[in-house]
Amino acid sequence: MVDCTEKSDKTQEVEVKQACEQLNFSSLDKLKQAVLALDFPLKKTARHTVFSDGNPNSAVMIIGEAPGQDEDEQGKPFVGQSGKLLNAMLSSVGLRRDEVYISNIVFWRPPGNRTPSAEEIAFCMPYVEQHVKLVHPKVLLLLGGVAVKSILNTSESISRLRGSRSTYLNIPTIATFHPAYLLRSPVQKSLAFRDFILLRKTLSA
Numbered sequence: 001m002v003d004c005t006e007k008s009d010k011t012q013e014v015e016v017k018q019a020c021e022q023l024n025f026s027s028l029d030k031l032k033q034a035v036l037a038l039d040f041p042l043k044k045t046a047r048h049t050v051f052s053d054g055n056p057n058s059a060v061m062i063i064g065e066a067p068g069q070d071e072d073e074q075g076k077p078f079v080g081q082s083g084k085l086l087n088a089m090l091s092s093v094g095l096r097r098d099e100v101y102i103s104n105i106v107f108w109r110p111p112g113n114r115t116p117s118a119e120e121i122a123f124c125m126p127y128v129e130q131h132v133k134l135v136h137p138k139v140l141l142l143l144g145g146v147a148v149k150s151i152l153n154t155s156e157s158i159s160r161l162r163g164s165r166s167t168y169l170n171i172p173t174i175a176t177f178h179p180a181y182l183l184r185s186p187v188q189k190s191l192a193f194r195d196f197i198l199l200r201k202t203l204s205a
Contacts, residue, residue: 144178
């Protein structure tokens with residue numbers, strides 16, 4: 001466990017990196033069991049640990065922010081209105097939900113659906129890195145600013161990063177808006193659609 005309370009961003013970054021280097025799971029099942037066994041305050045206020053959904057052998061891994069109320073109740077990521085929009089956007093580029101693999105930066109719902117804190121993200125990130133390593137997708141799709149900033153370790157806004165490819169663990173990585181944001185700001189859907197087209201092109205490369 002990484003305790004980031006009252007520490008600088010640089011110190012936090014170093015401790016997360018050290019924690020990532022210490023973890024080494026041989027399978028997704030062992031990683032999942034370790035996550036289910038974690039003891040963390042955020043877990044105590046959630047109904048379920050939300051680990052993943054979809055096909056772990058997929059060429060596409062999608063990482064969002066944190067579970068919402070519907071996800072917490074069902075124990076799966078992206079099953080509410082955001083999930084319906086995500087499914088529709090995947091379908092628009094010829095992908096089905098059961099053909100991709102979906103997870104989040106944080107495994108438990110923050111109370112009131114608030115944004116995860118820096119400490120909560122830092123606690124989960126070593127496991128998220130292991131998750132990506134074990135799935136080793138051809139393309140990584142990040143949904144929303146929290147996922148983008150946490151994975152890419154950047155302070156750049158998603159508006160500046162979307163529309164192009166980055167890399168994480170040598171994996172082509174695409175950033176786009178979170179479906180929940182698109183539900184609030186439907187005018188941005190056309191930009192997100194372009195990012196899904198980029199996802200499709202990257203898969204075909």
